[in-house]
Amino acid sequence: MCLSKVKTMEELFCLSENLKGLLDIKKGKANIAGTMEISVCGGTGCHASQSAKLKDELVRFAKQYGVEEKVKISITGCFGFCEKGPIVKISPDHTFYTKVHPEDAERIIKEHIVEGKIVEDLLYVNPLNHERILSQDQIPFYKKQHRVALRNCGLINPENIQEYIANRGFLALAKVLKDYRPDQVIDEVKKSGLRGRGGGGFNTGLKWEFASKYQSEKKYVICNADEGDPGAFMDRSILEGDPFSVIEAMIIAGYAIGADEGNVYIRAEYPLAIERLTIAIKQARQMGFLGENILGTNFCFDIFIKYGAGAFVCGEETALISSIEGNRGEPVVKPPFPAEAGLYQKPTIVNNVETLANIPVIILDGAEEFAKIGTEKSKGTKVFALAGKINNVGLVEVPMGITLREIIYDIGGGIKDDHEFKAAQTGGPSGGCITKDHLDIPIDFDNLSSIGSMMGSGGLIIMDDRNCMVDIAKFYLEFTVEESCGKCTPCRIGNKRLLEILTKITEGKATMDDLNRLEELSNIIKDTSLCGLGQSAPNPVLSTLHYFYDEYLAHIQKKYCPAHVCKALAKYQIDEKICIGCGKCAKNCPVNVIEKTDKPAKNPKLFVYKIQQENCIKCGTCAKNCPMKAIVLL
Amino acid sequence: MENDKKKFDELDEYIKTIHATEHELIAVLHRAQHILSYLPREVQEFIADRLQIPVSKVYGVVTFYSFFTMEKKGKYVINVCLGTACFVRGADKIMKAFEDRLGIKNGETTPDGKFTLSSLRCVGACGLAPVVQVNGKTYGNATIETVEQILKEYEGE
Ligand SMILES: Cc1cc2nc3c(=O)[nH]c(=O)nc-3n(C[C@H](O)[C@H](O)[C@H](O)COP(=O)(O)O)c2cc1C
Ligand code: FES
Numbered sequence: 012m013c014l015s016k017v018k019t020m021e022e023l024f025c026l027s028e029n030l031k032g033l034l035d036i037k038k039g040k041a042n043i044a045g046t047m048e049i050s051v052c053g054g055t056g057c058h059a060s061q062s063a064k065l066k067d068e069l070v071r072f073a074k075q076y077g078v079e080e081k082v083k084i085s086i087t088g089c090f091g092f093c094e095k096g097p098i099v100k101i102s103p104d105h106t107f108y109t110k111v112h113p114e115d116a117e118r119i120i121k122e123h124i125v126e127g128k129i130v131e132d133l134l135y136v137n138p139l140n141h142e143r144i145l146s147q148d149q150i151p152f153y154k155k156q157h158r159v160a161l162r163n164c165g166l167i168n169p170e171n172i173q174e175y176i177a178n179r180g181f182l183a184l185a186k187v188l189k190d191y192r193p194d195q196v197i198d199e200v201k202k203s204g205l206r207g208r209g210g211g212g213f214n215t216g217l218k219w220e221f222a223s224k225y226q227s228e229k230k231y232v233i234c235n236a237d238e239g240d241p242g243a244f245m246d247r248s249i250l251e252g253d254p255f256s257v258i259e260a261m262i263i264a265g266y267a268i269g270a271d272e273g274n275v276y277i278r279a280e281y282p283l284a285i286e287r288l289t290i291a292i293k294q295a296r297q298m299g300f301l302g303e304n305i306l307g308t309n310f311c312f313d314i315f316i317k318y319g320a321g322a323f324v325c326g327e328e329t330a331l332i333s334s335i336e337g338n339r340g341e342p343v344v345k346p347p348f349p350a351e352a353g354l355y356q357k358p359t360i361v362n363n364v365e366t367l368a369n370i371p372v373i374i375l376d377g378a379e380e381f382a383k384i385g386t387e388k389s390k391g392t393k394v395f396a397l398a399g400k401i402n403n404v405g406l407v408e409v410p411m412g413i414t415l416r417e418i419i420y421d422i423g424g425g426i427k428d429d430h431e432f433k434a435a436q437t438g439g440p441s442g443g444c445i446t447k448d449h450l451d452i453p454i455d456f457d458n459l460s461s462i463g464s465m466m467g468s469g470g471l472i473i474m475d476d477r478n479c480m481v482d483i484a485k486f487y488l489e490f491t492v493e494e495s496c497g498k499c500t501p502c503r504i505g506n507k508r509l510l511e512i513l514t515k516i517t518e519g520k521a522t523m524d525d526l527n528r529l530e531e532l533s534n535i536i537k538d539t540s541l542c543g544l545g546q547s548a549p550n551p552v553l554s555t556l557h558y559f560y561d562e563y564l565a566h567i568q569k570k571y572c573p574a575h576v577c578k579a580l581a582k583y584q585i586d587e588k589i590c591i592g593c594g595k596c597a598k599n600c601p602v603n604v605i606e607k608t609d610k611p612a613k614n615p616k617l618f619v620y621k622i623q624q625e626n627c628i629k630c631g632t633c634a635k636n637c638p639m640k641a642i643v644l645l
Numbered sequence: 646m647e648n649d650k651k652k653f654d655e656l657d658e659y660i661k662t663i664h665a666t667e668h669e670l671i672a673v674l675h676r677a678q679h680i681l682s683y684l685p686r687e688v689q690e691f692i693a694d695r696l697q698i699p700v701s702k703v704y705g706v707v708t709f710y711s712f713f714t715m716e717k718k719g720k721y722v723i724n725v726c727l728g729t730a731c732f733v734r735g736a737d738k739i740m741k742a743f744e745d746r747l748g749i750k751n752g753e754t755t756p757d758g759k760f761t762l763s764s765l766r767c768v769g770a771c772g773l774a775p776v777v778q779v780n781g782k783t784y785g786n787a788t789i790e791t792v793e794q795i796l797k798e799y800e801g802e
Contacts, residue, residue, distance in 0.1 A: 055768065055769045055770050056769075056770045056771075056772040056773055056785075058783075059770050059773060059776075059783035059785055060773070060785060093770075093771070093772025093773070094772050096772060238769075239766075240729075240767075241727075241728030241729045241730075241766040241767035242728045242729030242730035242731075242732075242767055242771055243767070243771075244767070244769040244770075244771055247769040248769075279675065279712050280765065280767070280768055280769070281769060282781075284769075317671075317672070318671060318672060318675055319710075319712075320671055320674070320675065320710035320711070320712035320713060321710050321711035321712035321713075322709060322710050322711065323766070334671065335668075336668050337666075337667050337668040337669060337670035337671055337706070338670075338706065339705055339706055339709040340709060340710070341709075396730075396771060398729070398730035398733075398771040398772070398774065399729070399730055399733045399734070400733060400734070404730070404771060404772040404774070405772055436729070439729065470729065472729050472730060472733060474733055478733055483733075486729070486732055487729075490766070496709070
């Protein structure tokens with residue numbers, strides 16, 4: 012791509028006008044020539060399911076059928092509907108094909124592009140009425156979504172800055188440089204009510220204001236793309252699908268606080284996002300949006316990428332800063348806050364990817380427009396990574412104030428295999444659970460805190476009756492114990508003790524004393540840890556204790572795991588009424604703990620078998636081999 | 646490590662081109678691990694020397710971050726995702742199956758140097774949970790059968 016420098020604002024406005032038509036077809040406007048566009052999802056999920064190969068095949072067949080002039084084929088960012096990936100969307104008619112494989116490429120070209128016929132069996136089937144749905148906007152998964160931060164994901168080609176410019180790209184930057192003083196930018200962001208999407212929910216404009224007040228010849232803007240919550244993939248999708256928005260927002264933030272350098276701290280586990288961001292920064296530099304004298308003004312700003320190396324605590328802002336400086340990512344006590352003494356002791360703002368992605372829209376449409384979305388104290392939308400036992404795993408952006416019921420049942424398509432909803436975990440290892448009783452409360456920062464959960468960064472893990480809540484709490488504790496940096500004692504040792512107690516409970520070896528200690532210790536760790544990691548690590552324990560106390564009791568008093576998850580408590584038992592005495596279980600038992608009894612089986616010549624529980628290793632081989640399915644897990 | 650001279654030269658070249666100071670230590674380690682596949686003592690000493698910092702500082706950073714490894718890995722690195730989305734969809738069973746089949750524990754390498762078994766916390770492909778990666782190639786919706794399939798695919802090679 013040959014990109015020439017945009018030297019002035021007028022040049023940008025001109026270019027913006029000229030490029031406007033670039034997305035017409037993708038936005039649904041047909042042209043006279045009947046040109047069509049095929050967008051293939053290139054997000055991590057679809058990429059893993061061979062979407063790159065699919066694209067190549069589409070290009071190959073387009074040539075073979077002589078329609079390469081008629082159809083433009085490109086990669087886009089994540090459509091969000093990862094469960095049904097790889098996704099292919101055809102424009103201008105917006106036909107939405109799901110689960111498309113490289114082998115389907117020929118049919119799409121031949122039938123849809125050449126013959127104008129829909130490829131019926133690739134359409135999404137509505138699980139409620141089994142009807143096939145033609146276009147994206149009619150799919151229930153999309154109906155209740157409101158896309159602000161994800162506005163370009165699935166629309167633009169993330170490796171083409173022109174498509175970003177075609178969708179109002181960099182106009183917010185121009186507006187700011189042309190019409191606003193730095194303090195006016197800050198006022199606008201403050202007025203919008205935008206709160207940090209990285210977990211803390213701190214008012215973004217206010218944070219910028221603090222940093223702007225400190226005098227210094229050097230200041231920094233940091234974008235936090237560490238996304239440490241395992242099971243969350245919002246920030247990754249934004250960087251993969253629309254890296255330019257984040258870049259534009261960082262430049263605006265730099266202008267607002269008086270910084271000339273930005274760093275994106277991104278985790279090394281996201282190679283695709285790193286690649287797209289690298290390309291985007293390069294293109295932005297070529298066009299002069301980064302560098303010296305941006306758009307002909309005196310303002311200079313550039314962005315550099317810094318890599319994480321697999322440490323959850325580095326998502327915490329002070330640890331992140333020490334990691335960028337090339338050190339162990341250990342947090343330090345606040346204050347001073349980064350706004351005063353951050354990277355290399357200079358005033359610094361740290362903002363999350365999704366927070367930043369909202370900025371251009373706030374500037375362009377105005378703070379009032381943005382503040383119309385959401386609840387009184389939580390404005391705008393939130394992107395959730397919906398995962399776990401839910402039918403439509405994927406990325407959803409919803410207005411604040413929506414209920415969990417709407418997210419799970421209307422957007423998420425309900426629980427997998429028609430099981431029963433049990434709880435949802437937000438906030439990952441720092442958060443807590445939301446139960447059936449809270450399905451109808453409006454989701455926003457304050458409501459979630461009030462029920463002992465938190466907004467977190469947006470991971471939303473759905474659990475059903477097949478998940479054991481003690482086991483889940485233990486899972487999170489294992490995570491935090493592994494990730495604790497070890498600097499402070501309550502977190503390093505305390506959490507380890509918590510994990511030991513939880514392990515005892517899942518093994519049926521705990522007493523009621525242990526249960527009391529669990530709660531007491533949790534509260535001590537919360538109160539005395541150095542950083543947010545330790546302070547929030549006991550949350551999953553406290554929250555499950557509060558809402559699923561009975562489940563803890565069952566493990567301790569009855570030595571029973573109601574969800575049949577905890578292996579040490581599982582018991583295989585042979586139903587004497589069904590057993591035919593064939594002995595297959597005993598023959599296959601790897602530890603020989605199944606013995607013949609003297610009770611006659613159905614066939615009176617044979618005898619029923621019995622499992623000696625003490626030495627059983629609970630491997631389940633017997634149950635698998637029983638022809639009568641007489642062996643059940645209790 | 647002596648016959649790795651070329652690789653050390655490559656690393657040296659990188660350090661020079663980015664004018665690395667101690668603040669670029671993590672970037673340098675990333676590159677070093679990319680070139681040499683792991684970070685044994687000699688490599689850490691080499692980097693400490695070039696960046697003019699104590700070896701203890703390099704060692705401190707290497708051991709802090711789970712991405713860096715001081716041990717040689719197998720030809721094929723099997724990473725089972727143990728992120729939450731994968732966990733609630735049974736990733737622990739997949740891990741167990743690999744452990745049983747390969748006769749090694751999470752974090753270990755088979756004696757023939759062919760497979761290293763390790764875990765990750767979310768690769769961002771949660772829609773395909775549970776997820777397994779082998780040398781960067783992703784296998785989604787993994788089941789016990791997938792474990793067999795994956796091992797067959799690489800055992801032959
Ligand atoms: C243990 C821990 C992990 C964190 N991980 C992240 C993360 O992965 N991404 C993120 O944006 N913020 C994370 N945060 C929050 C950051 O410290 C910081 O508040 C945030 O990046 C500020 O940006 P925001 O105001 O735009 O949300 C984490 C905090 C703690 C205590
Ligand atoms: S939790 Fe495994 S890919 Fe996200």
